[in-house]
Amino acid sequence: MNQITDLNNLRLFAEVIEHGSFTAAARSLGVQTSKLSRRIRALEEELGVRLLNRTSRTLSLTETGRQFYQHCAALVAESVAAKDIVDQTRTTPQGIVRMSCPVALMTAGVAAIISRYVQDNPQVQVLLDATNRRVDVIEEGLDFAIRVRLPPLENTDLAFRQLGVSVQILVASPALIARHPAPSSMESLSDWPTLAMSSNNERFVWNLVDSKGVVTSWVHQPRLATDDLASLRVAAMQGTGIALLPKELVDADIKAGRLRHLLPDMATTPGLVHAIFPSRRGMVPAVRHLLDALVAGFEEMSRQ
Structure with missing residues (x-):
């Protein structure tokens, strides 16, 4: 499909017709009249037809030019509409x-x-x-x-x-807590069943920091390991084991009594x-x- 080399020439042609002369169009566009005239003549040469009848005083469209102008005007209108869409998206969320x-x-x-x-x-x-x-x-x-x-x-x-x-904080269900002595440290959780996120090497370690900045690493073998935190939360509420879960995920459960916060002075690094x-x-x-x-x-x- 043959295409016009420079689509800007179509806009310039439309501007000349709308302003009625090369001089008025050039003034509106801020370009020299001679440059504008050369661009339109180059467009005619590229198309291989005459679009305008020119005299020293008048400017009129040929029949081909009249039909061509209708499409050029539509193209200009579409370009304005396209820019309006961009302008709107830059000012209003949409x-x-x-x-x-x-x-x-x-x-x-x-x-x-x-x-x-x-x-x-x-x-x-x-x-x-x-x-x-x-x-x-x-x-x-x-x-x-x-x-x-x-x-x-x-x-x-x-x-x-x-x-x-x-x-992330340690949580467990009230029913599970009732079956074990109250924990005082990570080591005191050794007899508790645990839940964990999946591990590629099947080595499960919880690294928690206390209020003094001391880090404790605890290796454990979970009863359930999955890459889905929502499933760990459900399992924790059912009493399957202790889970290390994001605080924002279990806050509502703690307030409702479905879970309890274990070792509250310990948490993961934020x-x-x-x-x-x-x-x-x-x-x-x-x-x-x-x-x-x-x-x-x-x-x-x-x-x-």
């Missing part, structure tokens, strides 16, 4: 936001934050991939992905924004909850405002 988030964080409160955001911004559609796998935001076309990592964060070409922190995204440049309001909502939501959860 459009599609593609993101991913670990399942446990969704359960712990991210789902509620996103739900409120969507209600407050009816022109925004959020497409969420709730997954525990490590996603590639660029390869998969995501606007951002939420991750939890221990500091320092890895070096990457991606931009990131911290949303909050996450610590992990950084952060969003990673390709670049801060050109971020549309729908994405930027959703990140703001997530930051505010994590701050609210930390105060509860």
Whole structure:
């Protein structure tokens, strides 16, 4: 399919017709009349037809030029409409936001934050991939992905924004606690059944820090190991064993009495909850405002 070399010439042609002369069009566009005239003549030469009848005083369209102008005017109108869409997305939250988030964080409160955001911004559609796998935001076309990592964060070409922190604590069901003496240290848990996240080398270690900053590492053999935190939470509530779970995931269970916090002066090193995204440049309001909502939501959860 043959295409015009420079589509800008179509816009220039439309401007000449709309202004009625080369001089008026050149003045409006801020270019020299002679340069504008050369561009239109080059367009005619490229097309192989005459579009305009020129005299020293008048300017009129040929029949071919009249039909050609209708398409040029439509092209200009579409380009204006396209720019309007971009301008709107730069000022008002609207459009599609593609993101991913670990399942446990969704359960712990991210789902509620996103739900409120969507209600407050009816022109925004959020497409969420709730997954525990490590996603590639660029390869998969995501606007951002939420991750939890221990500091320092890895070096990457991606931009990131911290949303909050996450610590893990030891919890168990009241029924399980009733069957064992009250624990006073990690070592006193040796007779308790445990639950754990899956391990590639099948070696299970809990590293906890006390209020004085002393780290205790405890090796154990769990009754159940899985990569799904939600399943560990359910198993803990059923009394299957002690679990090390994110505080935000089990806060409501502790308040309701479904779980109890063991060794409350010990927890994991805080992990950084952060969003990673390709670049801060050109971020549309729908994405930027959703990140703001997530930051505010994590701050609210930390105060509860």
